[in-house]
Amino acid sequence: MDVIQKQDENCYCYVQNRTMHLQYLWSTIQIKVNSRERFRFEPISEKNNCRNSETVFEFVACAVQILWKPETSTETFLSIKQYGEDVCFKIQPFKIEPYVVRVKREMLDGKLLFLFVAGIFLFHFANSLSRSAKFFYLSGVILGVLALLVFVLLTLKRFIPRHSTFWILMSGSWMVSLYFIYCFKENIQWLWSEHKIYLLGYFLAVGITSFAISYQHGPLTTELSITLFTWTLQLTAFVLIYFGVTIPQVAYAVIAVSLCSKGLCYPLGAACHIARKMKHHFKSKKLVFKYLTEEEYREQGESETIRALEELRSFCRSPDFPSWIAVSKLQAPHRFAAFVLGSPHVSAAETKAHDEQYGIGSFFLEEQLFEARAQFEQDEPANSVHEEDEENENEMHSQIPFPYATELL
DSSP: OEEEEESSOEEEEEOOOOSOOGGGTTOEEEEEEEEEEEEEEEEEOSOSOGGGOSSHHHHHHHHHHHHOOOOEEEEEEEEEETTSOOEEEEEEESSSOOEEEEEEEESSOHHHHHHHHHHHHHHHTHHHHTTOHHHHHHHHHHHHHHOHHHHHHHHTGGGOOOHHHHHHHHHHHHHHHHHHHHHHHHTHHHHHHHOHHHHHHHHHHHHHHHHHHHHHHOSOOSHHHHHHHHHHHHHHHHHHHHHTOSOHHHHHHHHHHHHHHHHSHHHHHHHHHHHHHHHHHHSOOOOOOOOOOHHHHHHHHHHHHHHHHHHHHHHHHSTTSOHHHHHHHOSOHHHHHHHHHTOOSSOHHHHHHHHHHHSTTOHHHHHHHHHHHHHHHOOOOHHHHHHHHHHHHHHHHHHOOHHHHHHHO
16 A cells, blocks of 8 residues: 655556456555545546547547546545556645545455456346346336436337437437446545435436336337347446456456357257257166056957957958958858958857856856855965866866957957
């Protein structure tokens, strides 16, 4: 921390260190000038001609410095970025009274860090924020406070007949708003200390009015408006990132990485989807056995029987089928021909006979129930039970008549 005490008019310059270090990424130099008497603090630009400005921001800053007349005060503050341009200013006291110039390095400037984090957050969540009604109202309030003319012009856009006139007025409004923002940034501390009530009144009145107009207009509904709002938020995020660090090269790199990450999200998503599909395709599948219920077994048997019968009819209708040889070997050719033409493969008499013998109340079912009850009442060793089961199964197979075979056909 350097302290300089003078009492006459002097010029001071801070020469930047050209060697860049990442530890000073959010570092600033704070300069404070105070005196018991009023003095004039006047920044001095090394470029006498604004036409030599390399960027638009430098041109606007140079033009503002020419138009802006510095105010007099007893105390002023100046914040200098670590790796910006050399800064010079002049102190002009009105009376012979000592003034003190204090220079202090702040390793972590909270304002720069806040701007950087806000820019990153705003860029990556611009799409979701542009669809939020609350953020739309908040953006309207911020735009009304910082760029009142732009907000008023957007509100009155429907009353301007020509688009060319609207864009000319919009360009002028933005230039005036940038000038106002620059003057406000340079004199925020003086305004807050000298005119706090007026500043609070302006924020409150303009903020409430902007919120009322935004609420009356309602949030954005069309996809075109939402897309334009998203692009505006992303452009604002780039500006915040640029002014949120002291090294411009780092800002450019962060902006480039953000654009690449936003542009590569779709190819990366497609690549991940293809990788999951390939992994699922080459992964060995484990066989899972599922036991059928009685109803599923019956339904599957009926469907498979119908499908097999249709395949048999199709094969019999095909030219490759030896129809004359098959007819010569059949006992009922007329029945086979009716089956090929679509008639049922089991006659009504066979169905009735099958139901009488194997249906509900039939002799076969009563015999099966009686044998099951007799086996349950007997208390014999397990081996004898298995032997009797095998004998019963053999008897059942021997008792199965022709209708079962007919149904399977």
